[in-house]
Amino acid sequence: MNNVNISWKSFFDLLPNAISVGKFLLVIVALDLLISIGLSFFISDSFYIKRYLNFDLYENASSYDSRIEKYFDNAFYLKPNLKTGWVNTPNFIKKELYWNTNSLGARVSPEQQKIDSLPDESDDNLIFLLGSSVINGYKQEYKDTPSNHLTSYGYSVFDFGTVMYSIDQTFELYKNTLAQYKPKVIVVGIHNEPEVISNMFIPLRIHDTSVPFLKPAYYLSGNKIVERNAPVEHQRRKALLLMFSELKEHDAHYYKFQIYKRLSLLPFSDLVRKGIMAVEKEFFKADEYIKAFELQKAFMEKMTALAKKNGAEVIFIKFEALEDIKKPFYQQLYKDRNTIHTELLKETSMNILITSEIFKETGQPISDFYGKYDTVHLSANACEVLAKKIDQEIKKITAEKLHH
Amino acid sequence: MIFHSLKFVVFFGVVYAIYLSLRHKAQNRFLLAASYLFYSTWDWRFLVLIIITTLTDHLCATSIHATSDKARRQRYVAISVIVNLGILGVFKYYNFFLENFISLFSTMGYDISGPTINILLPVGISFYTFQSMSYTLDVYRKQLKPADNVLDYALYVSFFPQLVAGPIERAKNLLPQVLSPRTLTYKAAQQALVLIAIGVFKKLFIADNLGDIVDPVFAVGASPSSTMVLVAGYAFLFQVYCDFSAYTDIARGVSKLMGFELMDNFRAPYLARNLQDFWNRWHISLTTWIRDYLYYPLAFARFKKKSIPPYFVTVLTFTIMGLWHGAAWGYVLWGVYNGIALAAYGLISRYLPKVKKDASALLKHATNILCVLVTFHVIFIGDIFFRAVSFDQSSTLITTLFTQSPFTGELITQLKIIGFYILPIFLMDFFTTKKPIEDRFYELPVPLRYGVMYILFYLVYFYGTSKPSFIYFQF
Numbered sequence: 097m098n099n100v101n102i103s104w105k106s107f108f109d110l111l112p113n114a115i116s117v118g119k120f121l122l123v124i125v126a127l128d129l130l131i132s133i134g135l136s137f138f139i140s141d142s143f144y145i146k147r148y149l150n151f152d153l154y155e156n157a158s159s160y161d162s163r164i165e166k167y168f169d170n171a172f173y174l175k176p177n178l179k180t181g182w183v184n185t186p187n188f189i190k191k192e193l194y195w196n197t198n199s200l201g202a203r204v205s206p207e208q209q210k211i212d213s214l215p216d217e218s219d220d221n222l223i224f225l226l227g228s229s230v231i232n233g234y235k236q237e238y239k240d241t242p243s244n245h246l247t248s249y250g251y252s253v254f255d256f257g258t259v260m261y262s263i264d265q266t267f268e269l270y271k272n273t274l275a276q277y278k279p280k281v282i283v284v285g286i287h288n289e290p291e292v293i294s295n296m297f298i299p300l301r302i303h304d305t306s307v308p309f310l311k312p313a314y315y316l317s318g319n320k321i322v323e324r325n326a327p328v329e330h331q332r333r334k335a336l337l338l339m340f341s342e343l344k345e346h347d348a349h350y351y352k353f354q355i356y357k358r359l360s361l362l363p364f365s366d367l368v369r370k371g372i373m374a375v376e377k378e379f380f381k382a383d384e385y386i387k388a389f390e391l392q393k394a395f396m397e398k399m400t401a402l403a404k405k406n407g408a409e410v411i412f413i414k415f416e417a418l419e420d421i422k423k424p425f426y427q428q429l430y431k432d433r434n435t436i437h438t439e440l441l442k443e444t445s446m447n448i449l450i451t452s453e454i455f456k457e458t459g460q461p462i463s464d465f466y467g468k469y470d471t472v473h474l475s476a477n478a479c480e481v482l483a484k485k486i487d488q489e490i491k492k493i494t495a496e497k498l499h500h
Numbered sequence: 501m502i503f504h505s506l507k508f509v510v511f512f513g514v515v516y517a518i519y520l521s522l523r524h525k526a527q528n529r530f531l532l533a534a535s536y537l538f539y540s541t542w543d544w545r546f547l548v549l550i551i552i553t554t555l556t557d558h559l560c561a562t563s564i565h566a567t568s569d570k571a572r573r574q575r576y577v578a579i580s581v582i583v584n585l586g587i588l589g590v591f592k593y594y595n596f597f598l599e600n601f602i603s604l605f606s607t608m609g610y611d612i613s614g615p616t617i618n619i620l621l622p623v624g625i626s627f628y629t630f631q632s633m634s635y636t637l638d639v640y641r642k643q644l645k646p647a648d649n650v651l652d653y654a655l656y657v658s659f660f661p662q663l664v665a666g667p668i669e670r671a672k673n674l675l676p677q678v679l680s681p682r683t684l685t686y687k688a689a690q691q692a693l694v695l696i697a698i699g700v701f702k703k704l705f706i707a708d709n710l711g712d713i714v715d716p717v718f719a720v721g722a723s724p725s726s727t728m729v730l731v732a733g734y735a736f737l738f739q740v741y742c743d744f745s746a747y748t749d750i751a752r753g754v755s756k757l758m759g760f761e762l763m764d765n766f767r768a769p770y771l772a773r774n775l776q777d778f779w780n781r782w783h784i785s786l787t788t789w790i791r792d793y794l795y796y797p798l799a800f801a802r803f804k805k806k807s808i809p810p811y812f813v814t815v816l817t818f819t820i821m822g823l824w825h826g827a828a829w830g831y832v833l834w835g836v837y838n839g840i841a842l843a844a845y846g847l848i849s850r851y852l853p854k855v856k857k858d859a860s861a862l863l864k865h866a867t868n869i870l871c872v873l874v875t876f877h878v879i880f881i882g883d884i885f886f887r888a889v890s891f892d893q894s895s896t897l898i899t900t901l902f903t904q905s906p907f908t909g910e911l912i913t914q915l916k917i918i919g920f921y922i923l924p925i926f927l928m929d930f931f932t933t934k935k936p937i938e939d940r941f942y943e944l945p946v947p948l949r950y951g952v953m954y955i956l957f958y959l960v961y962f963y964g965t966s967k968p969s970f971i972y973f974q975f
Contacts, residue, residue, distance in 0.1 A: 101527070101681035102759040104520045113686050120950055128954075363961035 125364045132365035173197075174258075179272050180265040181311035184258050194237045200273065202254040205238045215254050215277040223490070224274060225255040226266045227285025230415045232257025233479050235469055240476035245483030251490075257285065263395040264314055270399065275406050281490050282403055283411045286392060288420060288437040316391050321398070385433050389440050400446055409493050411447045411486065414438065418471035421452045421462050447493060451478075454485045501541040503750045504700055504966060511538065512754060519758060524681045528655050531758075535660035539624075542664075546622035549587055554654045556583045557632045561639040561646040561653075573640060580636035584629045591622055596827030624664035626824055630789055632657045635671040637793055644671055652678050659760070661751040665744070665970055667765045667785035674760070682759025691938035692756035698928070698937060699749030701956045704964035706921050707743035710735040711967055713918060717897075718887055726904035729897045731914040733880050736887050738922050741769060744783070747970045764936060768929035770879075773871040775838075775845045778879060790821050811846065815839035825886070830894060833885040841878050924959070 173195065177183045184201030198204045198213055215222055225231050225243055232255050233241030243255035254277075256269065263286050270282065313324040359369035396412060403410045420434040431439075441448050455465045458481055465478035474482065501507050515534045519527055540547055560580035564573045589597075605612045635653070638644035647653040656675045717724045717732035724732065748765040755762045765784050772778035779787050795817045799810055815836060822835020855867045881898065888894035932940045941949065 101524045102520065102684045106684040107520055110684070110686050110689055120946075124950060124954055363958050366961070 128362045128364035129359075129368065132359050132361045135361055136359070179268045179312070180261075182258070183269065184256070196238075198254075200254070200256070201258070202256050203232050203238070203241070203243065204255075205244065207238075215279065216252065217276075217278040219252045220280055221251045222277070222279045222281075223251045223253045224270075224277075224279040224282045225253065225257055225285075226261075226270060226274075226282055227257055227413075228261040228287065228415075229257060229259045230287075230473055231255070231283070231285035231413070234259070234473045235467060236474075236476055236479060240479050242479045242483040242486065245480050246486060249483070249487050251487075254279070260311075262287070262311065263392050263399070265311055267395050267399045267402075268312070271402060275402065278406055279408050281409050281411065281493070282399075283413060283486055284396075284399065285413050285415050286396070287415050288389075288434050314391060314395075316387065316394055319394070321391070321394055382433075382436075386436065386440075389437055393440065393444065396444075396446060409447070409490075409497070411449060411489050411493070412441075413482070413486075414441060414448060414450045415472075416451050418463060418466045421455070447489065449485055449489060451482070454481060501538060502970065503747065503754075504703055507541075516757065527682075528652055528678060531660070532651055532655040532658065535655065535658040535663060538660040539658065539663055542623045543620065546625075549591065549622055549625065550628060550658055551654075553584060553587060553629060553632045554657045555650070556580060557636045557657075558646070558650045558653045561636045564636065564639050565646045577636055577640040581633065584633045588625060588629050591619065591625055593823075593827045627666045627668055628657055628663060630786070630824075631666075631668045631670075634668070634789060634793060635675075638671055644675070647675055647679065659755075661754040661758075661760075662762055665747045665751075666783075667748055667751070667763050668789055669762060669785065670789075673763060677760050684757070684759055687942075688756050688759075690942060692753040694938045694941050695749045695753030695756065697953060697956060699746040699753060701746075701960055702742040702749065702925065703746035703970070704966055705956075705959045706925055707739045707746060708965045708967045709921050709963065710739035710742070710918060712965065713914075714739055714887070718889060718893070720889055720893075724897070724900070725908070725910075726900050726906040727908045727911045727914065729884075729901045730906040731911070731918060733884055733897075733901075734915075734922075735918045737770065737876070737880055737883055738918070738925060740883070740887075741766065742925055743970055768933050770876055770926075771872055771929055771933060772875050773868060774849065774875055775842045775878060776849075778875055779838075779842065786821065786824070790817050790824075794820060811843035814843040814846065818842065829891050830885050830888055833891065833894070834882050837882045837885060838879075841882070924956075 173185050173188055173190070174182045175185045184197050184203070186197055186199045186201045188195070188197045188201075189206075190196070194206050196204050196206050200214065204213070215224075223246060225246075231242065233243065234257075238244055241255065243253045246253045256274065258265070258269070261269075263284070266284055314321050315324050316322070360366040396410075400410045414437070416434060420432075423432065423434075438450060441450075451465075452462075455462055455478065460477075465475055465481070467473045467475045501511060511534075515531075518530060519534075522530055536547055536550075539550065557580050560576040564576045567573060567576075602612055635644065635646075635656070639646050647656070653675070655678050656669075656671060659669075659674065659678075662669060713735045714732045716722060717728050718736075745766045748762075752762045752764070763785055767781040767784070769778055769781040772781050795813060798808055798813045798816065801808060816839070818839030819832060819835040822831040822833070822838070825831040825834070855864055884897055885891075885894045888897060928937060935943075941952070944952065
């Protein structure tokens, strides 16, 4: 038997060999980077775009996989709209997917026979749910949606949640179509993603089956909201390259993003690219995020003012993805985008509910609140918890109103 | 805590750093604590079971060793076997047998009931129970001297790299390594890193990607075409092999870094030329356990001066091996099927035509390939029982396969897809039939070595996917 026991000494004895291994690794990393950069001068745009799309689809397989295609495959559940980019197709029935809409595009129960039911403006319990797919209980059976839970509490609920909607679109929808029905309360879902950018990717990722339109884009000039781009409708199944150039024109950011993507051909250079992007996203782009948050806040204020004029109260729900709540340790070392967003919202006097706080109050593990498809959409349990919280908030607001 | 998680990397990093700072005896105590901590990340309550198993077997082994009285020795070994199988029976098989008794009696017109246990299956229970049992059996057979200190023995039972999914180490191999000072050489460190890298590759690139093809076909309520049953069946064979051998590779790599040598569990099983050959290459630590502690005792036993027919012993031991995997009829059927297949092979092998020694190389190769393919497909049918969620499903899938032609236009497309994942493991096995991969790898020229590692990294990086568990954790 060997009497020299394994120890730090035996570990350090390996160092000279480890250094030579390290040198080889460095050479490999350098070659990887050089090849990636070199090839980017010779390989065409279309190659990178197709490759990017394939990998993006692959990387996002948990959320953008074939199940989405099955869910909305050629369903034409959305239709173009000149104000908001797209709206839910009215009177749409897809029973096996629990996805039915009424004549205004609100999601209704599959069992509901009369899908052209309209809101009764004299109804004191009339509530509208507005925002993205998260508020409409995406991929949940209708019985598990926040809308159905609120209905069971005695409210008359109309759920206008629309896939990939951001606050600007929500505002336009409310202003142009829904305000006339005089809901007493509107519940609006908002996100911490600067949606102006993220929406750009969606038509490319799942160009055949998902949102085939580009949303309107705005910016803040002083306190004034200015429209930068009007909504654009893509032709369904348009050639990818054409679609990409259209997007490039629509938003310069996308083009920059694409330049980085050119480093993604080999693994080490892709790691470097991801590193650059992460650092840029968190630090150098902070101003852009704050601008996007300010724009969002301006729309929220506009919406609150309009609702007030129409006799409605607004409750905003700040939806956060699982990764915003369960942050890796290094993200806890600095103020990340989500924290900045939360702080900004808390400075306002609007009624704002924050999902992470609602979920934490229950004491249940946070991952229980997210569906099995991705880390953004809520589980059935979360929809119920959220509905209860909305109910409490409505009661609180009503009581305050009576008191005043 | 699974191997390919950040949690494990941190856990192992901390454990390793402390481990290297300690002297031999303290290392053992510390590893025991780390192993218990590792196990308790699944459910700390199940630690009680490991401790009961450890104390019982240590006590029995010491008592067996202390006496030469045959009856007493037999009594102690019986206690050890009863306690181990009792724990396994209660926690793994109680509900299964109870439900089957109830349904058996109800078919005979008797309405009986019994209390079912609402309990999760303790992870790795079959592995550590068999491992611990082999110790008392070896001491009883006078092949092993018991450990002087129960804590050393406890480390042998619960050594964390192989605690939840093997290899099922014999005390003869692992216990001396616990008792003696260990070393770390450059070669061992290299081999360890290669094993870990290959294990991660097998798991993330091969097994988990193939799992995405297999799962929908075996999902409850699915009605796949014959083509998809064939493709998913092939995919499952490689999924289960790569998933399990990945665990073994990582376990061996991690152990090597700490100076331990664990046994290899697989030797290119799908290149086996007959069923006997296959079972010498598949889950070696279990098959040799079953051979040494079950098959041989039964095969050499005499009942009223008569021995049990060897073919019956084969079927019986395989049935028990099937049941070892889980309390479900699918595993029993898998065992019975493989037992019958092996027994049948034993019966007919002597009548099979042999290739003459002076036959052409081409004929020899063609025969070998044919033998490999036949063996592979015999295993393939058995694994449908293994993977199916119920007997109904396995019979439906097998019926679909044999009543509809799988040779459709889709077959080539699907085979190309699974071929992309299977090709690397095929190449690895092909080039490592004579030497373990960790040795064979270092025979390659240096640039090729780095090239291979770079390709593995490329595939995992761009195409890897991850399932949050290993298939064999459920056993």
